[in-house]
Structure formats: structure tokens, C-alpha cells
Amino acid sequence: MDSNDAPLGYDAFRRTCPSHTVLEMLASKWVYLTVCALRRGRMRNGELARKLEGITPKMLTQTLRVLERDGLVRREVYPVIPPRVEYELTELGQNLAGLLSQIRSWAEEHAPDIKDARARASANRQDDMAVLP
Amino acid sequence: MDSNDAPLGYDAFRRTCPSHTVLEMLASKWVYLTVCALRRGRMRNGELARKLEGITPKMLTQTLRVLERDGLVRREVYPVIPPRVEYELTELGQNLAGLLSQIRSWAEEHAPDIKDARARASANRQDDMAVLP
DNA sequence: GTCATTACTATCCATAAGGTGCCTATATAT
DNA sequence: ATATATAGGCACCTTATGGATAGTAATGAC
Numbered sequence: 001m002d003s004n005d006a007p008l009g010y011d012a013f014r015r016t017c018p019s020h021t022v023l024e025m026l027a028s029k030w031v032y033l034t035v036c037a038l039r040r041g042r043m044r045n046g047e048l049a050r051k052l053e054g055i056t057p058k059m060l061t062q063t064l065r066v067l068e069r070d071g072l073v074r075r076e077v078y079p080v081i082p083p084r085v086e087y088e089l090t091e092l093g094q095n096l097a098g099l100l101s102q103i104r105s106w107a108e109e110h111a112p113d114i115k116d117a118r119a120r121a122s123a124n125r126q127d128d129m130a131v132l133p
Numbered sequence: 134m135d136s137n138d139a140p141l142g143y144d145a146f147r148r149t150c151p152s153h154t155v156l157e158m159l160a161s162k163w164v165y166l167t168v169c170a171l172r173r174g175r176m177r178n179g180e181l182a183r184k185l186e187g188i189t190p191k192m193l194t195q196t197l198r199v200l201e202r203d204g205l206v207r208r209e210v211y212p213v214i215p216p217r218v219e220y221e222l223t224e225l226g227q228n229l230a231g232l233l234s235q236i237r238s239w240a241e242e243h244a245p246d247i248k249d250a251r252a253r254a255s256a257n258r259q260d261d262m263a264v265l266p
Numbered sequence: 267g268t269c270a271t272t273a274c275t276a277t278c279c280a281t282a283a284g285g286t287g288c289c290t291a292t293a294t295a296t
Numbered sequence: 297a298t299a300t301a302t303a304g305g306c307a308c309c310t311t312a313t314g315g316a317t318a319g320t321a322a323t324g325a326c
Contacts, residue, residue, distance in 0.1 A: 025247075213293095
């Protein structure tokens with residue numbers, strides 16, 4: 001059994017395994033970014049909306065609801081006017097945030113490499129075109 | 134500057150940053166699983182199709198093309214009959230595979246926690262229902 | 267009275283993701 | 297002659313996702 005095999009009967013490669021659905025949930029750029037943003041500490045909806053450039057209110061709410069449902073984020077409502085709601089990572093969420101931050105760092109570090117690779121790929125497609133009559 | 138700030142001008146929180154598009158590319162369960170599967174070593178299309186339970190041939194091809202375009206996977210074609218094509222991680226891909234494997238392990242380890250959280254969440258919704266007329 | 271604030275909800279719509287089925291090539295085996 | 301194996305491509309269709317837009321509540325400021 002190597003590190004590609006499941007440790008305790010859970011195997012993300014199997015469609016029906018609970019861990020597979022967890023992976024599905026994590027496979028969203030807004031989940032990544034929201035969890036990373038909350039690493040700093042609790043934030044309000046508006047703060048998150050400003051931090052997560054380009055997110056729509058709908059997506060933000062939807063993402064936070066999923067994270068809350070799955071026990072990664074805690075939502076605290078202050079019964080005041082105007083409304084005040086704060087979000088923070090649970091312990092489980094903080095645990096995950098470390099990993100997701102590494103992915104984010106990786107993306108930032110290797111963005112140039114991937115940009116180059118994409119440029120080469122599209123250049124090759126140009127070449128293919130060039131040899132056609 | 135804390136670990137949530139970008140190190141070299143790259144910032145995945147910014148919509149137009151190249152690292153944001155990298156994150157978008159990574160945010161796919163099939164990308165996760167394909168890269169994890171290739172960690173063992175080079176594999177043929179058919180092997181991958183069997184390993185990635187539930188993937189359609191179309192999605193498999195599409196995922197491999199994206200990974201190849203972005204320089205994470207190398208595709209080698211043997212000009213034989215019947216066709217033989219092998220895929221393997223590039224150095225960049227292997228670099229990433231370590232991180233993605235950690236995510237996969239996390240998903241497998243914490244699948245029970247998240248299952249519980251989901252169960253609690255839906256139980257609470259039931260409660261909400263119960264107090265309605 | 268009405269405007270701003272805040273954190274949402276509720277719609278609608280365009281796009282994208284994903285699924286299905288059929289097609290290609292050719293050497294070997296039956 | 298027909299079937300099999302392999303790695304796709306291509307066209308079509310349905311569903312899901314994301315985005316845009318507008319609306320809600322309750323209060324204090326003006």
C-alpha cells in the first residue's frame with residue numbers, strides 16, 4: 001500500500017466514497033479563496049466581498065452556506081440593525097486552511113511557469129496551422 | 134505582510150492575476166484525481182479510465198489536454214497498432230502532486246467529520262420545518 | 267418622508283460542464 | 297469476412313453553474 005491507497009477504507013477515487021464528495025466540495029476556486037481569506041480571522045460578509053474580487057453576493061452566500069454546512073465555517077449573527085454577521089473558521093476549517101493556502105502559494109509561485117506552458121501550447125497550435133495549405 | 138499576502142506581486146485574490154486562473158484550473162475534482170493517479174508513474178489512457186471511477190472518456194481526454202497544455206503532464210504517443218499512449222507527470226506536475234495528495238488524504242481522513250456536520254445541518258433544517266404550521 | 271446601511275433572497279438568463287452515442291484507424295485473431 | 301483492441305474525435309443534448317439584477321427588512325440620520 002503506497003500513499004495512493006486509502007488508509008482506512010476511504011478512497012477518493014471511488015465515486016461513492018464520502019471522501020469523493022468532500023473532494024468535490026473542495027474543488028471550487030471560491031471555496032479555496034474564502035477559506036484562505038478567513039485564515040486571518042473572523043470577517044463580515046462585506047469584508048469578504050471586497051477581498052474576494054469578482055465574487056457575486058450570491059456566490060459568496062452560497063459558498064459560505066456550503067462551508068457552514070460542512071462544519072468548516074461558523075456563522076455568528078448579531079441581532080442588530082443594520083444586520084451584522086461574522087464568519088470564522090472552525091477548528092476543522094483551520095486545519096484545512098493550511099493546506100489550501102499551500103495550494104494558493106503554489107499557484108502564485110508557479111503562475112509564470114504555467115503561463116509559459118500555455119504560451120508554448122498555443123504557439124504549437126499555430127505551427128500546426130502553419131503547415132496546412 | 135502575512136502568509137495571506139502575495140510574495141512576488143502575484144495574488145490569487147485578484148481576478149486578473151495569472152495565479153487566479155491557475156487556481157481556477159486546479160479547482161476540478163478530475164484534475165485532483167488525475168494528478169494523484171499519475172503519482173505512481175506513467176499510465177495509459179485505459180488504466181486511468183479504470184482508476185478514475187465514473188469519469189467519462191470525454192472528461193478524461195479533456196482533463197489530460199488541460200494538464201498537458203499547462204505543462205503538468207507529458208503525453209507520449211507510440212506509433213503502433215493498436216494505438217498506445219502514455220501519460221506521466223512533468224517535474225512541475227510532480228511538484229504539485231505532493232500537495233494535491235495531501236488534500237486527498239485530508240478529504241479521506243476528515244470525511245467522517247464532514248459527514249457528521251452535514252447530518253447535523255440537515256437535522257437542523259428538519260427542526261426548522263417542524264416549527265412551521 | 268426618504269435615504270443609506272447590511273446581509274441577504276429571489277429571479278432570470280447565458281454559458282459551461284458533463285453525458286451519450288457514433289465514427290476513425292489498422293493489425294491480429296477467429 | 298468479422299470481431300477485437302486502443303485512443304481517441306465529433307456532434308448533439310441536458311443539466312448545472314455562475315453572473316446580473318432587483319427586491320426585502322428594520323432602523324437611525326437628515
